[in-house]
Structures are given as C-alpha cells and as structure tokens.
Amino acid sequence: MSDINRFSSRRQRLDQAFLSARLKDAQSYKRIAGYFRSSIFELVGEEIAAIPKVQIVCNSELDAADVVVSEHARETALKERWNEAPSEVEALLHRDRYRRLHDLLTSGRVEIRVVPKDRVFVHGKAGVIEAADGSKSCFLGSINETKSAFTHKYEILWEDPSAEGVEWVEEEFDALWKDSYPLPDAIIEEIKRVADRVEIRFEEIKPSEPPAAALAESPIYRGGEQLQPWQRSFVTMFLQHRETYGKARLLLADEVGVGKTLSLAASAMISALLDDGPVLILCPSTLTLQWQVELADKLGIPSAA
Numbered sequence: 001m002s003d004i005n006r007f008s009s010r011r012q013r014l015d016q017a018f019l020s021a022r023l024k025d026a027q028s029y030k031r032i033a034g035y036f037r038s039s040i041f042e043l044v045g046e047e048i049a050a051i052p053k054v055q056i057v058c059n060s061e062l063d064a065a066d067v068v069v070s071e072h073a074r075e076t077a078l079k080e081r082w083n084e085a086p087s088e089v090e091a092l093l094h095r096d097r098y099r100r101l102h103d104l105l106t107s108g109r110v111e112i113r114v115v116p117k118d119r120v121f122v123h124g125k126a127g128v129i130e131a132a133d134g135s136k137s138c139f140l141g142s143i144n145e146t147k148s149a150f151t152h153k154y155e156i157l158w159e160d161p162s163a164e165g166v167e168w169v170e171e172e173f174d175a176l177w178k179d180s181y182p183l184p185d186a187i188i189e190e191i192k193r194v195a196d197r198v199e200i201r202f203e204e205i206k207p208s209e210p211p212a213a214a215l216a217e218s219p220i221y222r223g224g225e226q227l228q229p230w231q232r233s234f235v236t237m238f239l240q241h242r243e244t245y246g247k248a249r250l251l252l253a254d255e256v257g258v259g260k261t262l263s264l265a266a267s268a269m270i271s272a273l274l275d276d277g278p279v280l281i282l283c284p285s286t287l288t289l290q291w292q293v294e295l296a297d298k299l300g301i302p303s304a305a
Helices: 014-023 038-049 064-068 071-084 088-093 095-107 147-151 163-178 185-196 210-215 229-245 260-273 285-299
Strands: 005-008 028-032 053-059 110-115 125-130 136-141 156-160
Touching: 005 014, 014 038, 014 147, 014 156, 028 163, 038 095, 038 147, 053 163, 095 110, 095 185, 125 163, 136 163, 229 260, 260 285
Parallel strands: 028 053, 053 110
Antiparallel strands: 005 156, 028 125, 125 136, 136 156
C-alpha cells in the first residue's frame, strides 16, 4: 500500500509546501479545476512556464446551448464570462501575468478547456503531475487553480503516488477533457488586449481619439459587441461639431430600434470624460428605467433618476 501525503492550509502554505515543489522540473501537469484564474501565475508562474505540457479543464459557467451555437455567439458568450472574473483595477495592476498567460496559450504548452455548466458542473478538484524522472503522482482536494485558493482560503489536499490512484484521476480527467471545449481565439485575443492596454488621460489625446479610447473598456465592447457604423458616425459628428463650434446641436431622427439611445449615451459619456460637465437626460418617466439599464449594461455609466 502506497503512502498518502496529506496537506492542510491550516498547517502550511499549500502553494509552497505542495504546488511549487511538485511542479518544479515537471514534465506534464493535468488539472481538473472548478475555476482557473490567471492569479495562479503569481505563485507558480515560472514553474508552469517551464513545463512542456499543461492541460487544465474548468467550468465555463455557460450552458450547453451557448457552446453549440454559432462560433461567433459562443465566443461572445465566453468573452462575457471571462471578463466577469477580474476587476478593472486587478487587471490593470497585473498586466504581467496576463502577458505570461497569453504567451503560454499561444506557445501551445498550456491548453485550457471549458465545460458547459448544464452538462456537468466541475466541483471535484484533482490533478496528475509527471515529475522529471517520469514518475507520476495524483492529488485530490477542495482547491481551485487560483491564487486565493492556495494562499487565503482553508483548503485540504491529499496526494497519492500509487499507480492505481494516478490511473483513476487520469481517467476522470480524460472524460472531462473529451467533453469540453477549447478557449476560442477571441478569449486569447482578449487576454492580449488586457495585457497590452495602457492608461491614458483624455487631455493628452487628439479630439478624434476619445471614442475608441472610451468605448474600448465599455461592457458592450468587452462583451464582444460594438456600436453599429451609424452609431459611431453620430458620435464622430458630435465631436466634430463640438470641436468646430464649441457646442453641438444635433437632431437624431433614426428609425425605431436602430439604437438612438446608445448613439446619444456614447456621445454623452465622451462629453463628460472631456470635462464638459454632468449630463442631463430628459425623457418620459416610463423610459427612465430603460435609459438607466442601458447606460449601465452597455456602457458602464452610473446614473440617478
């Protein structure tokens, strides 16, 4: 009977006592994780980067219907879920680890696949690590593949080096892997966008640049959508009038249902960002909530009625 190694975060830091030590010089790493976050690279980034093959399967928080529809719809839905994870401040403070994740995903050494939540919700966590000498060990426990799980939460983990244990975990991993979907290119591109973005001040850029700068971080764009050409055209026209005449008086008379609200809201947002002052919206009382919802959901603009 082989020895079982038991670990508890109450007794030691699991990233130091287990993960870092086991991943050092490893040949491969298979991981079943309920959740994966790029924050794990703050703990074992160097170790993971040196492993020739890393495979991680985790929850996508999507329904099966989301992942069997058209590729564009699937990428949009996954992109929305991906962007729900990190906060804006967190993403800005940790661009280096997003760069590292992007490099690893594009190198082919790290592959992440996601499972639809209504097909199976991955709550069990396990993994198989192949050491430099070819020996394997498996582990099971409560721990997700995130920094907070390995450093701040109470977690327990059992390591089993037996051939029977490794075979059992690999069988579970292979079944989930077969039933999962790879991260689409849209997600990998989004990781690169977060890694490469810079913080700028509006007063430092040209009048023609604010629309792109402001809308790039809005919920509608981060969700994989964008303003339609005629909506962008109106925003551009607003800025041209503002620059030429010092003010803009325009009548927007588009057809019903083509997005007048977003055309005007985007213009108002940029106006506020350019220090024109607060924006007053006058509308029928029955439309007040609709305006507030669209401002928040599409452009991330807070408002008060």
